[in-house]
Amino acid sequence: MRLVIDPTRCHGHGTCAQLLDEYIRLDKWHYPIVAKQKVSVSHADLLRRAAQLCPELAISIVDE
Amino acid sequence: MIESVSASIMAPTGPRRLSLGWESAQRPVPSGRVAFVSDLSARPRLVMPLAEHVAAYGRLPGGLTMRMVLDTLRAANLTGRGGAGFPFWKKLQAVATAESRKSPVVIANGSESEPLSKKDALLLKNNPHLVLDGISLVAGMLGAKSAYLYVKDREAHTAVNAAIRERRERGISELRVTIVEAPAGYVAGQETAVVRRIGKGPALPQFSLDRISSSGLRGAPTLLSNVETFAHVAMILRFGAEWYRQGGQGGDRGTRLLTLVGAVGRPGVYELSPGASLAELLREADASDPRAVLFGGYFGRWIDLGAPNTAKFPLDDQALAEHKLSFGAGILGVVGRETCPVVEAAAITEYLAGQSAGQCGPCVHGLPEISTAMARIALSSDVERGMHDLRSVIPLVEHRGGCQHPDGVIQLVRSTVGAFAEEVKLHRSGRCSAQGSHTSVLLPPGASVGTGGAG
Ligand code: SF4
Ligand code: SF4
Numbered sequence: 001m002r003l004v005i006d007p008t009r010c011h012g013h014g015t016c017a018q019l020l021d022e023y024i025r026l027d028k029w030h031y032p033i034v035a036k037q038k039v040s041v042s043h044a045d046l047l048r049r050a051a052q053l054c055p056e057l058a059i060s061i062v063d064e
Numbered sequence: 065m066i067e068s069v070s071a072s073i074m075a076p077t078g079p080r081r082l083s084l085g086w087e088s089a090q091r092p093v094p095s096g097r098v099a100f101v102s103d104l105s106a107r108p109r110l111v112m113p114l115a116e117h118v119a120a121y122g123r124l125p126g127g128l129t130m131r132m133v134l135d136t137l138r139a140a141n142l143t144g145r146g147g148a149g150f151p152f153w154k155k156l157q158a159v160a161t162a163e164s165r166k167s168p169v170v171i172a173n174g175s176e177s178e179p180l181s182k183k184d185a186l187l188l189k190n191n192p193h194l195v196l197d198g199i200s201l202v203a204g205m206l207g208a209k210s211a212y213l214y215v216k217d218r219e220a221h222t223a224v225n226a227a228i229r230e231r232r233e234r235g236i237s238e239l240r241v242t243i244v245e246a247p248a249g250y251v252a253g254q255e256t257a258v259v260r261r262i263g264k265g266p267a268l269p270q271f272s273l274d275r276i277s278s279s280g281l282r283g284a285p286t287l288l289s290n291v292e293t294f295a296h297v298a299m300i301l302r303f304g305a306e307w308y309r310q311g312g313q314g315g316d317r318g319t320r321l322l323t324l325v326g327a328v329g330r331p332g333v334y335e336l337s338p339g340a341s342l343a344e345l346l347r348e349a350d351a352s353d354p355r356a357v358l359f360g361g362y363f364g365r366w367i368d369l370g371a372p373n374t375a376k377f378p379l380d381d382q383a384l385a386e387h388k389l390s391f392g393a394g395i396l397g398v399v400g401r402e403t404c405p406v407v408e409a410a411a412i413t414e415y416l417a418g419q420s421a422g423q424c425g426p427c428v429h430g431l432p433e434i435s436t437a438m439a440r441i442a443l444s445s446d447v448e449r450g451m452h453d454l455r456s457v458i459p460l461v462e463h464r465g466g467c468q469h470p471d472g473v474i475q476l477v478r479s480t481v482g483a484f485a486e487e488v489k490l491h492r493s494g495r496c497s498a499q500g501s502h503t504s505v506l507l508p509p510g511a512s513v514g515t516g517g518a519g
Contacts, residue, residue, distance in 0.1 A: 006271040007424035008466035027460050031425035062273060 001039040002062040003047060005032055009058035016059060019050040075303035076120075079337040081319050082295055084120055086190050097340035098348045102186050103332040104325070111223050114230050117193040124197055124236075125301050130160055130205050139305035142297065143316040146173055146253075146290030147363070147393040149381065152297065155287060158277035160206060162285035167209035169281045171262060172199050174215040174224075174291040175246035177253030178361045178393045179508030183321035183333045184291050185217035191295065192220075192227035198294030200238040201301055202287065210281075211239050212262050213291070216246040250362075250419035254467045255288055257421075268421045269467030292321055292394070312338060315382040320394060324349050326358075326505045327400030338380035342367075345379060351398050356405045356483070358506065359384070360392020362412050363472030365479035366405060402500030406487050409480035410435070410442035411504040416473045427470045430461035434477060441481070444491040451488070454481070 003023055005016070012031040017024040023039065024032045039047050039061075051059040076084045083101040112120070137153035144150045159168050172195060176184040188195060195213070203211045215221050221243060228241055244262050246252055252267035259280050261267035272279070280286025296318055300308045309317040317338050322345075325331045329350025336345065346354050358364050367374055367389060377383045384390055399405045417431035434457055440450030454477065461470045481488055490497060 004273065006466065007426065007464060008269065008271045010425065012425050027426070029425050029429040029460075031429075031464075033460075033464075060273065 001041070001044060001047065002037050002064055003034055003039050004037070004060045004062055005034060006058045006060065007031075009056045010054075011056050011058075013055055015053050015055070016050045019046060019053065023047075075307050076299075079319050079335045079340075081299060081335065082187060082191065082194065082292065082321055083335045084191075096344060096348075097337035098345050099335045100330060100348060101321075101333050101335050102182070103330070104182055104323075107189075107219075111189060111226075112191055112193060114193055114227070114234055117191070121194065121197075121299065122302050124200065124298075128201070128205065128301065133201075133205050133301065134160075136300060136305050137297065140296075140300045140308040140318065141305075141316050142293065142300060142308070142318060143381070144289050145292035145296070145320060145391075145394060147361070149316075149390055149392070152289060152293055155277060155289065156202065156205075158275070159285045159287040162278045164278065164283075164285050166282070166284035168206040168285045168287060170199055170203045170206065170208045170211040171258060171281070171286060171288040172211075172213045172241075172291045172294050173253065173258055173288055174213060174217075174220060175253045175258065176216060177246070177250050178395055179250070180323060180325050180361065180395050180397065180506070181393055182323045183394055185215075185220045186333050187292055187295060187321060188215060188217070188220035189223045192224045193231070194295040194298050195291045196224070196227055196231065196241060197298035198296070199241055200236075202294065202297060203239045206287065208239060208287075211241045212281075213241050213243050214246050214258050214262060215243060215291075216248065216252075221245065249421075250416065251421045251467060251469055254469065256467065258288060259286060268423060269469070271466040310337065312380070315380050315385075317380065320391060322391070323395045324398065325395070326398035327351065327354065327402065328398050336379060339378045341376055341378055343375035345396075346375065346398065349398070351400070353400050354398050355401055356399045358395075358397035358399070358405075358408075358476075359389040361395035361397075362416055363468070363475055364392050364395070364397075365389050365475065366409075366483040368405075368483045397506040399505060402498060403503060403505055404442070404487065404496050404498035406438075406480055406484050406491065407442040407496070407498065408504050408506045409476060410438040411507050413438045413473060413477060415507060416469070416476075420469060421467070424464070424466045424470075426461045426464040427466075430457055430464075431470060431473060433457045434461065434473065438477060438480075441488060441491060444494050444496060447488060447492040451481070 017026045023036045079099040134153050142152045174184045174188050199211050247267050254269045256270040257267045276286040319335050319337050322334045356368050414435045417435040420427045437450040437453035440446045462474050
């Protein structure tokens with residue numbers, strides 16, 4: 001699975017970085033930097049939750 | 065391989081192919097491999113009516129198959145003329161083979177969102193039928209159900225409209241081309257912004273996991289290319305790949321339209337044959353004492369003419385690639401001794417930062433910081449800090465936009481501090497080599513930027 005954030009939608013609330021601290025850190029403007037795109041299967045549920053909780057629906061999960 | 069279709073038509077030779085029949089006020093006979101075709105007013109000298117167009121270029125070739133078209137365009141090695149320089153046949157193949165239930169869509173982009181560019185409007189005003197021929201051929205091959213021409217310039221709009229009517233009245237049976245007006249704004253010409261606007265949305269870039277060749281306008285496979293590319297397609301499918309390449313090998317050997325601006329005596333649109341040197345072009349444009357050239361437009365790269373042998377290399381895309389340059393959107397900006405290229409770049413950066421579509425955090429926050437850093441360097445106010453800030457901000461912005469805009473700005477900034485390291489050094493000591501005032505010759509007319517904010 002791969003984690004992709006649509007930068008045109010993201011408003012930098014940072015909810016995702018709290019849930020997915022292994023994968024996402026925030027830059028100095030509080031926008032997410034995806035440090036690791038590939039998400040391990042064991043974190044799939046967490047990723048799905050983060051995608052649901054993003055207020056802008058900016059997070060997509062790409063299955064590959 | 066395709067034979068030249070009409071024996072009665074002489075294929076145009078020399079640099080004047082797209083600009084065949086355009087009257088040039090100053091120099092009617094082109095010299096060598098560079099043809100001056102219009103000044104920057106880009107007024108049409110002659111809108112070529114359909115009958116004359118057919119007399120000059122011949123009828124639309126018939127009996128083509130997709131295989132023939134792909135092979136011919138591949139042999140011609142035609143690359144897109146809007147900026148990215150992607151091989152056109154690959155684009156066509158991607159759309160032709162896209163797995164989709166929807167019929168393909170063809171879009172010719174004539175919006176020319178680079179504010180210095182004039183070539184596309186000029187082409188549409190003088191030679192609308194050549195562009196429409198290209199759209200017609202490509203749309204026909206793809207079995208497209210709709211075709212669009214995206215255009216900003218008012219006169220170009222009028223000329224194309226009249227040409228479409230003329231074709232219908234003369235009974236040319238082809239897919240009707242819909243004209244869509246492009247709004248002003250730098251990012252309105254970005255690929256996804258064009259698709260959105262034609263889909264009746266805002267002309268803003270959109271993030272997508274799919275390429276438009278598989279899912280573009282309303283989810284249909286979409287072929288989008290610059291209007292000049294379509295004009296070349298119309299000629300290549302008439303006269304063949306060999307004619308297009310003029311016997312040359314390697315790279316895209318066709319002619320190209322360039323808008324040449326800045327510190328030259330004769331700014332305007334030129335049609336250039338590959339192999340002409342930069343020196344030849346600058347001579348033709350009456351550049352009296354050129355110092356540097358910005359290649360490709362605002363997202364371009366510099367060449368410092370003070371470096372050895374720079375003006376001698378041939379202007380073809382292979383030689384350019386060796387210098388890490390490209391024709392980009394077909395714009396060459398010349399800087400002389402009056403202004404400083406670093407100040408020019410800082411002014412352009414400020415302009416571009418103001419053109420952000422305001423959608424993505426790193427672009428919205430990062431570009432103003434990059435612009436401020438460039439201003440510090442340009443104005444010799446705090447070069448050290450400016451360079452430091454560039455190093456820290458660029459990694460936070462690069463590849464993090466929803467479109468190419470921030471990366472284009474970064475390319476310009478990197479090229480500036482790279483090509484003019486000596487000038488930057490001079491600025492460190494509070495000096496600047498510009499002999500004139502600190503104004504810019506490369507800013508769009510009417511743009512007001514102060515290279516301020518560096519206080
Ligand atoms: S939760 Fe959504 S909007 Fe907030 S920072 Fe993450 S991706 Fe952006
Ligand atoms: S990167 Fe900048 S210009 Fe491009 S979509 Fe995002 S905000 Fe708009």
